[in-house]
Amino acid sequence: MTDQTFKTDGVVDVDGTPHLRDAKGALMPLKLVKATDMLIHEQVCKVVGFASALSEQIARFKVHAYADLAALDAMLAQEYEVKIGGKKGNKTYFSYDGCKKIEVRINDLIDFGPELHSAKALIDECLNDWSEGSRPEIRAIVTRAFNTDKEGQINRGEIFMLLKLDIEDERWLRAMKAVKEAIRVIGAKEYIRFGTRDTFDGEWTTISINIAQA
Secondary structure (H helix, E strand, O other): OOOOOEEOOOEEEOEEEEEEEEOOOOOEOOOOHHHHHHHHHHHHHHHHHHHHHHHHHHHHHHHHHHHHHHHHHHHHHHHHOOOOOOOOOEEEEEOOOOOOOEEEEEEEEEEEEEEEEEEEHHHHHHHOOOOOOOOOHHHHHHHHHHHHOOOOOOOOOHHHHOOOOOOOHHHHHHHHHHHHOOOOOEEEEEEEEEEOOOOOOOOOOOOOOOOOOO
């Protein structure tokens, strides 16, 4: 059997000769790998390694942050009968000087039921009957609302924009009723955000915990 020793940089020792596995899974002798390909490989492996370590660190931080806040809530409830947060579960914690804050937000995950198909049919009736060229902004919103993205999901934000339009057409009102009845809350997602400011009345700056370029 061929002796293979795997190293941390992806290089494989095959009977004393270094190889690098290519994108098809084949082992290529290191001396045959182009210098540019090797340079790219090394840089990608290095940056991805840093990213993986940072991701694990952030995951641990979030676990500790939620645990610390849960412990604080429990202590306040037990010792002082104080409850932080509203009915939905959103919470905000401030430092004593008002210059640091932690926000915990609960966002509902929304989907739409089959009633939305009836709403779309009624909306199409309205658009077809209204004179050509009238209310172009409404046509644009409807087009954006029912255009699906890559995952086949409708544009939720534009759907909710339709509900804000002040239109008295009886078919439109029935369509909006169908949209409301189509809304399904299928779950919730919890977010935690951190903010800081220099003075008690200064502008808040969000502490960004991601790797997106500013």
